[in-house]
Amino acid sequence: MSFFKGILFGVGVGSAVGLLLAPRKGSKTQEKMIDDVRDIVQRTDELNESLKNFRTAVIDLKTTFDALVPEFTSGVKKDIEDFNFQAEPRIKQIQETIDHLSID
Template identity: 40%
Template sequence: MSSNDSGKTVLALLTGAAIGAGLGILFAPEKGSKTREKIKDGFDDKKNELKNKFDEYSETLKSKFSKSKADLESSFDDLVANVDDKTEDVIATLERKLEELKAASAKK
């Protein structure tokens, strides 16, 4: 049996258990209003649990993206600073070469 088949089997068992539990509650010998209240309370609990998990994952993602954004901005700033330094080096080299060419041209 592959892990995929095992996963499907476990999912089927859990689904069956959930359906059985739901039917057990619906056919329990309590008043309908009590049963509906239990179902509503269970639904509300699961809804709140899912909302909390979603909020937690959302905060985790926001944290990761804001850190990545800060890293990207820092890298960009470093790149711009390096380009500025290199630009000044290139201009200085070109000016020096121009002076050398002018001096060589004047000797001729």
């Protein structure tokens, strides 16, 4: 956040110095400075609004993530249990066949 403030401060100071050194009438320089300050304030407000929207989006994403992960985990556990239920008889049958072949 301080990086953006530094950029905005630098733009403001640079504009002010440039305008003060510019070869214009005082009233034109004042108008230009006022316009630049308004522009900086507007861009700062837009940046703050964008950051607010970003924060809201991150919170919404976390909420969605928190809601979906338990469901997904539960579904995966159920699939593993189903697989084990189906595989156990087959594994037992294969083991019996191996045992039978080892005896012969």
